[in-house]
Amino acid sequence: MNVPVKTNDLEAFWMPFSANRQFKKAPRMFVAADRMHYTTDDGRKVLDGTAGLWCCNAGHNRPKIVEAIRQQAGELDYAPAFQMGHPKVFEFASKLVNVAPPGFNHVFFTNSGSESVETALKMALAYHRVKGNGSKFRLIGRERGYHGVNFGGISVGGIVSNRKMFGTLLTGVDHMRHTHDPARNAFTKGQPEYGAEFADDLERIVALHDASTIAAVIIEPMAGSTGVLMPPKGYLEKIRAICDKHDILLIFDEVITGYGRLGAPFATDYFGVSPDIIVTAKGVTNGVIPMGAVFAKSKIHDVFMTGPEHLIEFFHGYTYSGNPIACAAGIGTLETYKEEGLLTRGAELAPYWEEQLHSLKGLPHVIDIRNMGLIGAIELEPIAGEPTKRAFSCFLDAFEHNLLIRTTGDIIALSPPLIISKSEIDQLFEILRGVLTRAA
Incomplete structure (x- = not known):
């Protein structure tokens, strides 16, 4: 016989591609989104550096x-x-x-x-x-x-x-x-x-x-x-x-x-x-x-x-x-x-994006940076015996500082909505610079 659970019980949902136990000890919840930002359940505005999951190219809450x-x-x-x-x-x-x-x-x-x-x-x-x-x-x-x-x-x-x-x-x-x-x-x-x-x-x-x-x-x-x-x-x-x-x-x-x-x-x-x-x-x-x-x-x-x-x-x-x-x-x-003009806007922003992304060269543990269009990757030196941990720690730190990034292995992947402005690009990389500077 199943024991009824509360409607907000986190255990009912088996999350995809997630560290379920880690998440459920310290949940990261989005409750709203508009254009370039998510809103967390504690009211913070988080800059979307990944277009959701490579998908929200026009940003969020678009009227049409x-x-x-x-x-x-x-x-x-x-x-x-x-x-x-x-x-x-x-x-x-x-x-x-x-x-x-x-x-x-x-x-x-x-x-x-x-x-x-x-x-x-x-x-x-x-x-x-x-x-x-x-x-x-x-x-x-x-x-x-x-x-x-x-x-x-x-x-x-x-x-x-x-x-x-x-x-x-x-x-x-x-x-x-x-x-x-x-x-x-x-x-x-x-x-x-x-x-x-x-x-x-x-x-x-x-x-x-x-x-x-x-x-x-x-x-x-x-x-x-x-x-x-x-x-x-x-x-x-x-x-x-x-x-x-x-x-x-x-x-x-x-x-x-x-x-x-x-x-x-x-x-x-x-x-x-x-x-x-x-x-x-x-x-x-x-x-x-x-x-x-x-x-x-x-x-x-x-x-x-x-x-x-x-x-x-x-x-x-x-x-x-x-x-x-x-x-x-x-x-x-x-x-x-x-x-x-979003299908080609990335070409206009790409040079500025590239310049800002590659300015992170020389920060601790950064062993490669690569880019094309409005996509960027920062490859980090793995922690010996603990693969993926360094990048995941950066993901958590970035979220706490109001930036959503994506990690795969020990690589940080960036792909913001195509509506991003130059000032938002500056903000994204300012936050990320701090994250990488603090990285263990």
Whole structure:
């Protein structure tokens, strides 16, 4: 028999990606948010240095998004996604492909980045099968890659802690080497000079398995959750060329880099390298309503559109694919991005952001700093025998001094809302300078 618990009992909620016991001894609670700041339960204003979780690109409590959700909830709260539709989902899809990189004319809706990754992987496998190349079943990821937490995503992903507890995962998966090379590229501003040759590791994998068995390669054009790793100059171009050579689909995971984070609408635009499928989520609705969107080129989509018209072409989807309220939030988000120029505003602020970020060089335990667009990473020397502790201590100290940062391993990751001002950038790095100065 369950013993009733109080409605505010912290033990009922098993928190994701959290040190549950530590948190519940000293909870950190947000109760409100507006533009660049959160409000804590004790009334403090905390500067959002991470756009929530890489997702609130337009900041918080934005009027067009709030009003769109309110109106939609009172008009049509849910409509079935299978064999039925509603106007908002078609309107939103049309608006999205108009801001997508050239050639991406179709969008498939999901509910998260993890689901977007699963969708893209299945889309790639099914594409080759429909074309008569069913022997192409292998999926290639990258060490230190992060592609969500579903079984496909952690299989192609390359972060040890996300993989080690969950058995054999998917079969037929291999991994390229990561590109992190601090010995040659420490304190680089923008793309590193060295490391394009890491792309040649894909040729090694092709030689091992044969191209006839490889369906797709999935990479983050800029790896985010592993600690903000920038692609070396020429690296993405070489990956694209190798995929073309061997008839392998290239999937870009832009869950973090999509919707203005690098100062261009997508990393695909920023780097000028075009994949075959783009995975997105987070910023598609400004993080307000769970949603993901997978962009596919016509060459992918059109292969499926054959056979009798009454048959389902792609046996995949979710109960909440294209949810009406999520679509309304997405339309409000795109309108906000457009009116405020947020899909490119990062390019204007990037030089100032870079200057302030790299001014932290020389502070205690700082062994690397890297940046691109409105993203930054500060890598710290780990405490001997206690990995991650130094960065986590900085996270706690920053919160106490009214700044929200993100840590992964012993790396501090920064990705503020794209509405941040120069004075708020100054405030962010002033707080962080104090945090790093005090770091044990």
